Amino acid sequence: MELKIAIGRILIILFSIGVLVFSCEEQRPEIIGCWANVYEEGQDVYKPCNMQAFAPGHFRQVYDFRSDGTVNYLVLHPADAHFMREAKWVYKMADSQVDIIDSTTDELLLKLSISIHSDDAISITEMP
Numbered sequence: 666m667e668l669k670i671a672i673g674r675i676l677i678i679l680f681s682i683g684v685l686v687f688s689c690e691e692q693r694p695e696i697i698g699c700w701a702n703v704y705e706e707g708q709d710v711y712k713p714c715n716m717q718a719f720a721p722g723h724f725r726q727v728y729d730f731r732s733d734g735t736v737n738y739l740v741l742h743p744a745d746a747h748f749m750r751e752a753k754w755v756y757k758m759a760d761s762q763v764d765i766i767d768s769t770t771d772e773l774l775l776k777l778s779i780s781i782h783s784d785d786a787i788s789i790t791e792m793p
Contacts, residue, residue, distance in 0.1 A: 693756045695781050700789065702726040709788040716785055728789065730754055736765055762792070
């Protein structure tokens, strides 16, 4: 009987560790929120969407990372009919990388490299 209890406790501990490790890989709190490309300051520079009024211009990429693991991002359309697409996102801590995955097919849509500069500036680079 004591062996069953010990095994049960070990399984609970291993499960808890697995949940903690998995949740750390899913998201990074510093990037949660809406980020808009500020190409005036650099090609890969992004700032919070509500931080400033952006100058009129052509296509300005936007990513809205949510704490529930979903992301809305702006898709460039050749006829200027840009649209927001919803997907899932997963943060890979080892690579400082975010994978954007189709919610229905689990197909990898985008790979992004993320660098945190400050509370109000990050770099997002699309990877091949």
